[in-house]
Amino acid sequence: MVKAAVLGAAGGIGQPLALLLKTDPAIKELRLFDVVPVVKGVAQDISHVDTPAVTSGHVKSDDGEGLKAALTGCDIVVIPAGVPRKPGMTRDDLFNINAGIVRDLAQGIAQHCPKAFVLIISNPVNSTVPIAAEVFKAAGVFDPKRLFGVTTLDVVRSSTMSAQAIDKPNSADEFTIPVIGGHSGHTIIPLLSQSKPALPSSLFEDKEKLAALVKRIQFGGDEVVEAKAGGGSATLSMAYAGFRFAQQVISAAFNGKKGVIAPSYVYVADNKEITQSIGKDIAFFSVPVELGPSGVEKLHPLGDISPYEKELLSACLEELPGSITKGVQFIQQPKL
Structure with missing residues (x-):
């Protein structure tokens, strides 16, 4: 049985994500952490759901005991903590706030549950x-095998929006489309040419329609931000995506399920086959990841990609390395 923690559990993503995790029968303990006291009420509320997980709420305290209690002995930690996007904001606009939040939470994980699988949702994921x-x-x-950037929402959007684009909106769950690169705008590369089952050739023949679909997948978050008109960003779909990826990790790592493959933003620097398929030495990249007891069991190369997807890859590689460097320098640079 699995002990899981959600860090940032009182937020717009954290609450529905925690509720969904409560429904997973493999989870024995579900610990919810946040900086606001309402997280204890969220935990109490969710604890009434009739599933096995015993749920507890933990609040940030000056002595760090709240985070310690939430993390000690955890097997999997999901981090949606941070501020949401507002109209006109990019994921990088969130960097200065969310970077510090993730740093502090990562320090807690390193101290209290260093062997846990860590799933990061907090934007900008690329950093x-x-x-x-x-x-x-x-x-x-x-341990590069246990650290994941959750890009599952890009996968979910690719299936949903592709089904809509071919006028089969009710068939979204039939399509499996790998998404590589990063998790922001032009760094998101949906490999529509590798869809299973295959998308109709007419989609690829209509260049304008294809470009519009790719743009919609890459900037799907903007649709939500604009529709909420200042009321927040994608929370419910992100919670669903985060839960789906957590379930995949749990099923492969703890339930013994074989052949679980899901795209995720992971450390690839030591895998020459992967960096060669990307065409650049890069530290992090989203690729199809085969999951298992140790986390990352195998990284799958990009495979055959279309000329158009090669253009998308080039655009991604113009932006992504800078985002990675920005994150590294945030920790490494001398503090004044």
Whole structure:
């Protein structure tokens, strides 16, 4: 049975994510942490759901005991903590606030549950995952097989929006489309040419329609931000995506399920096959990840990609390395 923690559990993503995790029968303990006291009420509320997980709420305290209680002995930690996007904001606009939040939480993980699988949702993922990695390296506990940036929402959007684009909106769950790169705008590369089952050739023949679909997948979060008109960003769909990826990790790592493959933003620097398929030496990249008891069991290369997808890859590689460096420097630069 699994002990799980949600850090940032009182927020717009954290609450529905915690509720969904409560429904997973593999979870024995569910610990909810936040900086606001309402997290204890959230935990109490969710604790009434008739599933096995015993739920508790923990609030940040000056002595760090709240975070310690939430993390000690945990097997999996999901981090949606941070501020949401508002209209006109990019994920990078969130960097200065969310970078510090992820740093502090990663320090707690390094101290209290260094062997846990860590799933980072906090944006900008392209930078926050490298931040966590640098914290773990400094603490001597970095295991690249156990650190994940959650990009599942891009996968979910690719299936949903592709089904809509071919006028089969009710068939979204039939399509499995790998998404590589990063988790922000032009760094998101949906490999529509590798969809299973295959998307109709007419979609690829209509260049304008194809480009519009890719843009919608890449900037799908903007639709939500604009529709909420200042009321927040994508929370419910992100909670669903975070839960789905957590379930995949749990099923492969703890339930013994084989052949679980899901795209995730992970450390790839030591895998020459992967960096060669990308065409650049890069530290982090979202690729299809085969999951297992140790976390990352195998990284799958990009495979055959279309000429158009190669253009998307080039655009991604113009932006992504800078985001990674930004995260690394946030930890490494001397503090004044």
